[in-house]
Amino acid sequence: MPTVHGASAPLSNAPSRHAAHCSTCALQHYCLPQGLSSEDVNALQKVIVNARTIKRGETLFHVGDTFDTLYAVRSGSLKTVVSAANGNGREQVMGLHLGGDALGLEAFDTGLHACHAVALEDSSVCLIPHVHFERACRETSALQRRLLQLLSREIVRKSTQTLILGTLRADERVAALLLDLSARLKHRGYAGNEFNLRLTRDDMGSFLGITLETVSRTLSRFQAMGLIDANGKLIQILDFDGLRAI
Amino acid sequence: MPTVHGASAPLSNAPSRHAAHCSTCALQHYCLPQGLSSEDVNALQKVIVNARTIKRGETLFHVGDTFDTLYAVRSGSLKTVVSAANGNGREQVMGLHLGGDALGLEAFDTGLHACHAVALEDSSVCLIPHVHFERACRETSALQRRLLQLLSREIVRKSTQTLILGTLRADERVAALLLDLSARLKHRGYAGNEFNLRLTRDDMGSFLGITLETVSRTLSRFQAMGLIDANGKLIQILDFDGLRAI
DNA sequence: CGTGATCTTGAAGCGCTTCAACACAAGTGG
DNA sequence: CCACTTGTGTTGAAGCGCTTCAAGATCACG
Numbered sequence: 001m002p003t004v005h006g007a008s009a010p011l012s013n014a015p016s017r018h019a020a021h022c023s024t025c026a027l028q029h030y031c032l033p034q035g036l037s038s039e040d041v042n043a044l045q046k047v048i049v050n051a052r053t054i055k056r057g058e059t060l061f062h063v064g065d066t067f068d069t070l071y072a073v074r075s076g077s078l079k080t081v082v083s084a085a086n087g088n089g090r091e092q093v094m095g096l097h098l099g100g101d102a103l104g105l106e107a108f109d110t111g112l113h114a115c116h117a118v119a120l121e122d123s124s125v126c127l128i129p130h131v132h133f134e135r136a137c138r139e140t141s142a143l144q145r146r147l148l149q150l151l152s153r154e155i156v157r158k159s160t161q162t163l164i165l166g167t168l169r170a171d172e173r174v175a176a177l178l179l180d181l182s183a184r185l186k187h188r189g190y191a192g193n194e195f196n197l198r199l200t201r202d203d204m205g206s207f208l209g210i211t212l213e214t215v216s217r218t219l220s221r222f223q224a225m226g227l228i229d230a231n232g233k234l235i236q237i238l239d240f241d242g243l244r245a246i
Numbered sequence: 247m248p249t250v251h252g253a254s255a256p257l258s259n260a261p262s263r264h265a266a267h268c269s270t271c272a273l274q275h276y277c278l279p280q281g282l283s284s285e286d287v288n289a290l291q292k293v294i295v296n297a298r299t300i301k302r303g304e305t306l307f308h309v310g311d312t313f314d315t316l317y318a319v320r321s322g323s324l325k326t327v328v329s330a331a332n333g334n335g336r337e338q339v340m341g342l343h344l345g346g347d348a349l350g351l352e353a354f355d356t357g358l359h360a361c362h363a364v365a366l367e368d369s370s371v372c373l374i375p376h377v378h379f380e381r382a383c384r385e386t387s388a389l390q391r392r393l394l395q396l397l398s399r400e401i402v403r404k405s406t407q408t409l410i411l412g413t414l415r416a417d418e419r420v421a422a423l424l425l426d427l428s429a430r431l432k433h434r435g436y437a438g439n440e441f442n443l444r445l446t447r448d449d450m451g452s453f454l455g456i457t458l459e460t461v462s463r464t465l466s467r468f469q470a471m472g473l474i475d476a477n478g479k480l481i482q483i484l485d486f487d488g489l490r491a492i
Numbered sequence: 493c494g495t496g497a498t499c500t501t502g503a504a505g506c507g508c509t510t511c512a513a514c515a516c517a518a519g520t521g522g
Numbered sequence: 523c524c525a526c527t528t529g530t531g532t533t534g535a536a537g538c539g540c541t542t543c544a545a546g547a548t549c550a551c552g
Contacts, residue, residue: 084409092412108398138384145354148380165455170507202530
């Protein structure tokens, strides 16, 4: 098994080339303000109340919590989890949210959160009271457009996940997860070929609709094929085209 | 096999107790105006340009089409279909849209439609230019809230579908589809225990992430168990609790 | 009424799950 | 500090649920 060098990109920290000029919240730099004028960004800034930190394993919000504020991941990473209506206690990881991602968009529907959000590492999030935000969106069309885009993107993302669970074999699913994660990190300014996966094998399996054993076996096989170098949660992608061809 | 009586609820026609007072578009009665004052509904009415009819099998919009208008199903039903990025030509049915459902919400993200929409029967849809709609949302907070709710509901719906594909066995998936369809029809004013399913077994399988043979076998088993009475696309639910207990 | 699409059912095979045992790392308390 | 506990990861072997392949049956539509 190849050695793993210690210095790997964390899944979360703010990338340097996106250095924030607002120490309160990285929101302005990833998530909402793309395509906004500086004037519009000022309007946005007013509706962000403050930030909050959560420790690894802590829950940001539960299913059924009243929906007061939207969240945007400032640093760290969180998973969202839903339980099956069928009382069997079956749960599934529904999403992985990295720095800059929005959180809580599913709650506009009923006014209650429809999933749990759990921190995968010590993280911090921005708080955005949604009534303030909605008012700002009514005053600023660019901001409105941005909110609609965020919601729409979440729909597309969930569709992609449904497609993965509906059509791909286990090894294709694992490859898709690794490539997706790589692309998202690259988009945030990382190299993208090496990262510290905060999900457990169990979480990965739940997310992909397979068992943790299958995840583990698949990663081992990818390693034997020379596609990746995996050492526990530390994963390095060696052959992108090979992974894509799975 | 029990006989099937001819008069069954179509999947689509406008239910009588929701009789539209606007002959142009049923949109006002199902989809957008819930919780809006009559004044607000007037504001909404202005942004609806007109309606369009599509024949069974025709496509309302394709992947990659520029996003000009939102749609709301006026009568009939449509399926949305996406293709896997992996060029294998694998396709999956992503959604089933009945009267009153919105269509095209996924396109706010990129400005291009991310799926195909195909009519399952002769149908008609309302056309809502989204720029007009967005302006109206900026002027009417209740309308804005309604749009956010629609987008959010779509996220929740897709999450539910992901959960189904990720955690349920084949028979549980089929049962979930039947119960979901029944609930949606009941919500539209039908009895909900008998309906004409417009999806083929192939479409159902694609939607549920299983093969058409498994769908067929499962329905046959449900019939043998006395849970349903299925005759081709005509399906009657005999034992709701039994289905829920699968 | 015929032809192609759709549906049903059977039989064989495979991919994944399940169960089990063990290795390993991290965190905790004596 | 080490022993202990707990959570996590790896690997093997057996079994099952679903897919695949195949052959008819039935339906729908021009």
